[in-house]
Amino acid sequence: MVRHEKVVLNIAVTVALLLYLFPFFWMISTSLKVGAHAWSIPPEWPFPSLDNYKYVLFETGFFKWFTNSMIVCIITTMAALGLGVPAAYSLSRFRIKGQEHLFFFILTTRMGPPVAFAIPFYMIFLNLGMIDTVGALIVLYMIMNIALVVWVTKGFFDEIPKEIEQSALLDGLTRFQAFRKFALPLASEGIYAAGIFTFVFSWNEYFYASLFTSTQSRTLAAYMPSFLVVKEFLWGEMCAAATLVCIPVIVLIVIVHRYIVRGLTMGVVR
Amino acid sequence: MEEKKLKYIFLLPVFVFLLAFIIFPLAYSIYLSFHRCGLTHPEIGTPFVGIGNYWELLSSPEFWDSTLKTLGFVAGSVLFSFLLGLGLALSLVRVTRLKEFFRTAFVIPTIMPPIVIGLLWRFMLHPHLGIIDYLLSQVGFPPHMAWLGNPSTALFSLMVIDVWEWMPLMMLIMLAGLMSIPKAPFEAAKVDGLSRWTTFRKLTVPMIKPMMIVAILIRTMDAFRTFEIIYTGTKGGPGTATKTWEFFAYRIGWEYFNMGLASAFSIIMLFLIIGLCMLLLRSFRRGVQIG
Numbered sequence: 296m297v298r299h300e301k302v303v304l305n306i307a308v309t310v311a312l313l314l315y316l317f318p319f320f321w322m323i324s325t326s327l328k329v330g331a332h333a334w335s336i337p338p339e340w341p342f343p344s345l346d347n348y349k350y351v352l353f354e355t356g357f358f359k360w361f362t363n364s365m366i367v368c369i370i371t372t373m374a375a376l377g378l379g380v381p382a383a384y385s386l387s388r389f390r391i392k393g394q395e396h397l398f399f400f401i402l403t404t405r406m407g408p409p410v411a412f413a414i415p416f417y418m419i420f421l422n423l424g425m426i427d428t429v430g431a432l433i434v435l436y437m438i439m440n441i442a443l444v445v446w447v448t449k450g451f452f453d454e455i456p457k458e459i460e461q462s463a464l465l466d467g468l469t470r471f472q473a474f475r476k477f478a479l480p481l482a483s484e485g486i487y488a489a490g491i492f493t494f495v496f497s498w499n500e501y502f503y504a505s506l507f508t509s510t511q512s513r514t515l516a517a518y519m520p521s522f523l524v525v526k527e528f529l530w531g532e533m534c535a536a537a538t539l540v541c542i543p544v545i546v547l548i549v550i551v552h553r554y555i556v557r558g559l560t561m562g563v564v565r
Numbered sequence: 566m567e568e569k570k571l572k573y574i575f576l577l578p579v580f581v582f583l584l585a586f587i588i589f590p591l592a593y594s595i596y597l598s599f600h601r602c603g604l605t606h607p608e609i610g611t612p613f614v615g616i617g618n619y620w621e622l623l624s625s626p627e628f629w630d631s632t633l634k635t636l637g638f639v640a641g642s643v644l645f646s647f648l649l650g651l652g653l654a655l656s657l658v659r660v661t662r663l664k665e666f667f668r669t670a671f672v673i674p675t676i677m678p679p680i681v682i683g684l685l686w687r688f689m690l691h692p693h694l695g696i697i698d699y700l701l702s703q704v705g706f707p708p709h710m711a712w713l714g715n716p717s718t719a720l721f722s723l724m725v726i727d728v729w730e731w732m733p734l735m736m737l738i739m740l741a742g743l744m745s746i747p748k749a750p751f752e753a754a755k756v757d758g759l760s761r762w763t764t765f766r767k768l769t770v771p772m773i774k775p776m777m778i779v780a781i782l783i784r785t786m787d788a789f790r791t792f793e794i795i796y797t798g799t800k801g802g803p804g805t806a807t808k809t810w811e812f813f814a815y816r817i818g819w820e821y822f823n824m825g826l827a828s829a830f831s832i833i834m835l836f837l838i839i840g841l842c843m844l845l846l847r848s849f850r851r852g853v854q855i856g
Binding site: 305311316318319321322325335336337378381382384386403404408411412413414434437438441445470471474498499506519520523530533541544545549559563 | 567571572573575576579582583586587589590593597602653656657659660665667668672673677678679680682684685686687689696698729734741779783786790793796797810818824828832834835838839842
């Protein structure tokens with residue numbers, strides 16, 4: 296490519312990025328404007344203030360919902376990895392009849408509309424008295440994410456040469472020891488990535504959280520629309536809360552940005 | 566011996582889990598769909614109504630209206646995010662500096678919580694106090710346009726939000742494809758003096774075709790599930806302008822608490838969506854290797 300063409304391309308992509316992320320920047324800038332400044336048209340640019348953050352953090356149930364979200368996401372992630380990683384290893388290393396069907400079956404968890412699962416689960420949780428508990432959300436989020444864990448980590452196990460474990464077996468290790476001492480550490484990066492994606496998707500999930508929780512077990516995502524119902528014009532406060540909800544997700548994704556395609560496509564694309 | 570045991574011990578928990586939590590609820594859903602089950606009238610119980618729920622749904626014009634909206638939304642959203650994603654991927658693959666930074670920064674909308682996106686756009690699209698209305702009126706659009714409140718623009722506006730949210734996913738998948746294709750054929754094409762357009766059509770497209778198919782397929786599945794931006798943006802309205810399947814079924818279930826009818830709806834949706842995805846996969850001439 297010619298040199299000046301390269302410069303033009305770089306500038307064009309930078310401008311496109313800035314325009315594309317405008318809503319994101321607008322959210323952050325609004326979160327720093329207090330009261331009427333947040334929604335004045337034409338836009339005003341008062342000196343940035345952190346009052347909206349103070350309000351959200353100390354005068355709403357933010358910390359309670361934050362704790363709920365953390366509990367749900369951490370338990371879901373641990374459990375999904377605990378079940379999913381061994382299964383992925385098994386699918387990667389052994390011949391299993393009907394493996395292709397299993398993949399399609401697992402993919403249906405992504406095809407199925409949330410409503411299709413919400414109704415039976417609502418009835419089941421209602422009968423078990425599990426409405427408005429974190430347990431209900433953990434079960435649902437595991438269903439949503441276990442396929443992701445299995446297929447993403449399977450891809451990483453597939454890339455480890457089988458010879459490594461075979462020589463370990465020849466040295467007298469059992470298959471389980473070979474798995475624990477060799478396969479697991481070698482695939483650890485992929486396992487972290489799968490875990491982080493599970494965490495992020497659970498953190499972001501709104502539909503089930505809003506249906507199955509009310510006061511006790513609200514998560515942060517489910518709490519977001521409360522800015523809309525109570526007072527229509529709490530824009531500054533809403534943007535502050537939205538920014539706070541986005542921060543952990545963005546930080547985590549930056550850590551695993553190399554595996555972002557795998558995470559977002561359930562490992563369908565390497 | 567030990568090998569065989571381990572193979573099943575490792576797989577069993579996931580298998581049991583999926584069986585218990587996917588097959589059982591679906592079976593229960595099918596059961597409910599043949600019964601009357603209104604949570605607001607528990608004294609009626611759940612009498613068997615045969616295909617009554619299915620009939621009620623399929624014979625109502627509302628369902629077919631909703632089907633039209635859903636297909637329009639999915640088709641528009643997938644098409645635009647595909648074209649924009651492809652364009653961006655073709656540009657980003659040539660960027661040499663800060664490659665990783667650009668790739669990650671563009672993805673921010675896709676990883677933000679969808680509910681935040683819905684609220685944020687509602688705020689920006691406010692007819693009187695929104696920044697978008699202000700900016701558009703500065704460049705000559707009539708002021709105070711209710712993009713989400715007008716039946717003729719509501720669905721389109723939701724599509725724009727959806728494309729904004731998901732275009733980066735399309736871009737990333739196709740970028741992955743573009744980065745893995747060999748350089749040699751392109752150098753040969755240059756020597757032969759082929760135009761850029763011909764090179765793109767004859768070389769690039771066939772080589773990243775599998776990635777394109779996967780991108781479209783995944784996006785299609787997700788577009789059917791869109792809920793948050795409709796819920797915050799339009800609540801299915803105005804009128805029935807944006808009442809897609811997902812939202813329609815949600816209302817039957819959680820506003821009228823008619824679980825029998827909502828179950829029948831979700832079973833129909835499930836089969837239609839899975840059927841459509843399989844059809845889509847088959848209709849692309851050369852199958853893709855997934856998994």
